[in-house]
Amino acid sequence: TQLLEQSPQFLSIQEGENLTVYCNSSSVFSSLQWYRQEPGEGPVLLVTVVTGGEVKKLKRLTFQFGDARKDSSLHITAAQPGDTGLYLCAGVSWGKLQFGAGTQVVVTP
Amino acid sequence: EAGVAQSPRYKIIEKRQSVAFWCNPISGHATLYWYQQILGQGPKLLIQFQNNGVVDDSQLPKDRFSAERLKGVDSTLKIQPAKLEDSAVYLCASSPTGGGNEQYFGPGTRLTVT
Numbered sequence: 001t002q003l004l005e006q007s008p009q010f011l012s013i014q015e016g017e018n019l020t021v022y023c024n025s026s027s028v029f030s031s032l033q034w035y036r037q038e039p040g041e042g043p044v045l046l047v048t049v050v051t052g053g054e055v056k057k058l059k060r061l062t063f064q065f066g067d068a069r070k071d072s073s074l075h076i077t078a079a080q081p082g083d084t085g086l087y088l089c090a091g092v093s094w095g096k097l098q099f100g101a102g103t104q105v106v107v108t109p
Numbered sequence: 110e111a112g113v114a115q116s117p118r119y120k121i122i123e124k125r126q127s128v129a130f131w132c133n134p135i136s137g138h139a140t141l142y143w144y145q146q147i148l149g150q151g152p153k154l155l156i157q158f159q160n161n162g163v164v165d166d167s168q169l170p171k172d173r174f175s176a177e178r179l180k181g182v183d184s185t186l187k188i189q190p191a192k193l194e195d196s197a198v199y200l201c202a203s204s205p206t207g208g209g210n211e212q213y214f215g216p217g218t219r220l221t222v223t
Contacts, residue, residue: 004151033211042113042200042214043152088151096165097212099151 003027004091004100012106016078021103023089024071030092032065032072037086037102048092079107111135113215115201121221127189130218134182134203140164141178142212143186144200152200158184191222 004025013019023032031050035043047056049065049072056063060083062075076083084107090097114133122128134141139160144152155174157164161181169176173192178184188195198219202212 040118041216042202044214045211048211090151096154096157097152099153101149101151 003098004089006087006089006100006103008103009101010104010106012108013079015080015107015109017107018075018077019079019105020073020075021087021105022071022073023100025091026070027091027093028069030069032069033090033092033097034063034072034074035088035090037088038084043086043088076105079105081107081109083107113201113203113213115199115215115218117218118216119219119221121223122191124193124222125190127187128191128220129185129187130199130201130220132184132186132201132215134184134201135213138203138205138213139181140204140206141184142202142204143176143184144202146198146200146217148197155186188220191220193222196220196222 004023007022011019031048033048034046036046037043047063049063052067052069054065060077064073086102086104088099088102090099116131120128141158143155145155146152155169156166156176158178161178174188176186198217200217201215204210204212
């Protein structure tokens with residue numbers, strides 16, 4: 001059973017469109033990480049958010065940590081085909097990562 | 110800097126057979142993790158090593174899975190005997206220290222049990 005729920009499970013958009021994926025939990029985490037995983041590869045860390053309400057930007061990606069540190073969102077502006085991948089959130093609790101099931105994002109030219 | 114290396118990349122076996130996976134972490138990383146990622150799910154931690162000692166193996170099915178990290182560097186994960194539900198990608202990750210810091214993942218080994 002996954003403690004972190006990610007939505008949507010799958011998202012297909014055209015190049016240039018915006019998208020938001022969500023990561024929700026009933027548990028409080030000390031921090032939350034977002035990873036991107038491409039086919040045949042392991043997950044790669046994109047960002048770690050630590051403080052409730054924190055917003056971090058990584059080029060066209062904006063990450064937000066909920067005030068209560070239970071949920072997070074990832075917003076991509078003007079998506080590009082290179083953004084295609086499986087986006088995983090992972091809550092950090094007692095030094096351990098608990099992953100959500102991921103959101104598969106496909107950006108077509 | 111070389112990344113986390115894993116081998117083999119793919120393995121197909123029949124149920125009840127044995128299989129072993131190998132992982133070489135990033136040089137100097139004290140913490141090593143093995144994860145199981147079933148299709149459509151996120152990675153699930155199987156075991157965590159700190160140097161050559163086990164920190165957490167609470168989700169490792171110990172009746173069939175075993176892992177070791179001799180000399181605190183390379184690690185092997187073994188399944189004996191394999192079941193159909195063991196079909197998954199097995200990911201190895203390492204970090205300089207534990208505690209939820211950034212983990213660096215290898216490419217994984219895709220296991221298919223028929």
